[in-house]
Amino acid sequence: MRIRSARTLPAAIAVAAAVTGSLSWAPTASAQSTEPTPSSTLRNAGEAETGGVAILKKDPGGDVLAGASFTLLDSAGKEAANGKTDAQGQLVSNDLTPGVYRLKEVTSGSPLHDTVDDQDVIVTPGVDMPLTIVDPFKDASVLLKAKDDKTGKLLPGSTVNIGSGEKTILTLTTGSDGTASGKLPFNARNGDFWVKQVKAPKGYEIHKPSKTFKAQPGDPVTVTTTNAKIPLPTEKPTDKPSDQPTPDTPTDKPSDRPNPDRPGKDEETPEPSTVGAPAPDETAPIAATPVPAGSLAHTGADATPWLIGGAGLLIVAGGGALFAARRQRTDSSTDDGSVES
DSSP: OOOOOTTTHHHHHHHHHHHHOSEEOOOHHHHOOSSOOGGGEEOOOOOTTOEEEEEEEEOTTSOBOOSOEEEEEOTTSOEEEEEEOOTTSEEEEEEEOSEEEEEEEEEOSSTTBOOOOOEEEEEOTTOEEEEEEEOOBOOEEEEEEEEETTTOOBOSOOEEEEEETTEEEEEEEOOTTSEEEEEEOOSSSSEEEEEEEEEOOTTBOOOOSOEEEEEOTTOEEEEEEEEOBOOOOOOOOSSOOOSSOOTTSOOSSOOOSOBTTBOOTTOOSOOOOOTTSOOOOTTSOOOOOOOOTTSOOOOSSOOHHHHHHHHHHHHHHHHHHHHHHHHHHHHHHHHTTOOOO
16 A cells, blocks of 8 residues: 655545544544553554554543444455444554554444444554544334224324424324334433324324323334224204103193093093184074975974874865765755755
8 A cells, every 4th residue: 555645644634534524633632642551452563654543432412432342444445453442432543554544333332322434544654643433322213103092993194293392303104004113313312202193094083282202312112192083973953952741751740631542621522623614703693504495494303293193184174074065065955856866
């Protein structure tokens, strides 16, 4: 590998710092260790005009992280050195041949933190270049479930927002199986979050109150929303409820209303209805019912026996009168001298 001259290396170092992004250069005085401990030193065969790298490992909150494991690979991809950060979060590698190396973080040494991406590091002669590496917090794994509040059936189409403070961080919508999953990022060791449903499953009422939960980086979190079905419309009663008993409700009190099977106490046989007929005039005389031709007027009593008796008397009287007349004629003829034949 061709080694850069001492005058051109500072410019290359500045370019490498701009490319890596997540690495920050700390002042040499605060990052260098005059006598690094064996556990925090990367072993390498010594050569003339060698250099080194001094790593300081932190998290986003500024706390140092011990136990982070790193490996340096040379330009050919061969491991040149490896080691772990000590209790102060430091790892120093010296006696390295000047050149470009690939720095790989193997583990963060913490269940709450994730590793950074691989990056290039330039080693210059006679200098232990300080590097501050910040490991991000691990994302929490969120599993969303939407359920029927009565049956527990998983429901598709439920959309929720998850956030912290006034900021929405994650939006999830349940699929056909009634679940959804996502990653919830952290910027601290602990977090207070809220969940708010913004869309309910079809046929269900939206769950308006927000729910809160606590979580740590890397935690598996299950969030469950429950929804009630939209009630079916019911017919509004048209009649106001009454305290009076209905006709079908038996009561102990006798009713004054007429009953077809049992007349009331003040009612006898019902009279035929006169609805639609003109009311009789009380001042007008009652007209006699017309008598059919050839019959006697109906007087309210049967006159047939009297008529037969009268007719018999008339016949007897007529016969007597006729007999008397003929007798008188016979007597007259005798007196005149005529002979009766």
